[in-house]
Amino acid sequence: MKRVNEYKKLFNVEKDIDLKQLKTSYRNLVKEWHPDKFQETDEMHAEAEIKSKQIIDGYHFLVSIAPETKAANLEEYIITTSEAGIADFQHKGNLLEISFTDGTTYEYFGVNKPLFQKFVNSDRQFRFAKRNIFTSFLYRKSKKDLALQEA
Incomplete structure (x- = not known):
């Protein structure tokens, strides 16, 4: 449950996961943390790569437990x-x-x-x-x- 709560916090999801809201939040976070935006220093670039991987993993995770996904695969x-x-x-x-x-x-x-x-x-x-x-x-x-x- 810790992982679920971490990802919900990352994407600002309160209770139920709305796929449309999640997708919008995902796109905004990917734009904000894309590694290509941080070319000045290797530290920032490395941090952005880690953060973007976390964002991608979190998005796929939350999509997999979303009520709409569960209903489709019920x-x-x-x-x-x-x-x-x-x-x-x-x-x-x-x-x-x-x-x-x-x-x-x-x-x-x-x-x-x-x-x-x-x-x-x-x-x-x-x-x-x-x-x-x-x-x-x-x-x-x-x-x-x-x-x-x-x-």
Whole structure:
């Protein structure tokens, strides 16, 4: 959730993500921090490169969790979380990454360690996740999955 809040703060997004507002904010930030504007010193140029990469990453991240994006991909998500089994999972901080048997991978934000322990110790992990994780937490399709689809 820290990452979500950082990116929302960067793009001045209050609560819900409006794609039109996000796109406008993104374009303005890219213009402001484009590395070509900072040719005077190497320090400023390097800082602008880092900031522009952060802006690009933040934009793609916020688009992936926007309500409009989630609504467009809801049918696919429902099929995956109801029909495909869990192939693998990883937990780091409050991020749970679940890979499904159909090849898709989703990231769930805000899954704390006690809930993860219950998930791991559950005799029916898929059933536990279906009841306690899939519908309760902010999620997005993982970059890993998107990279595999493009290849």
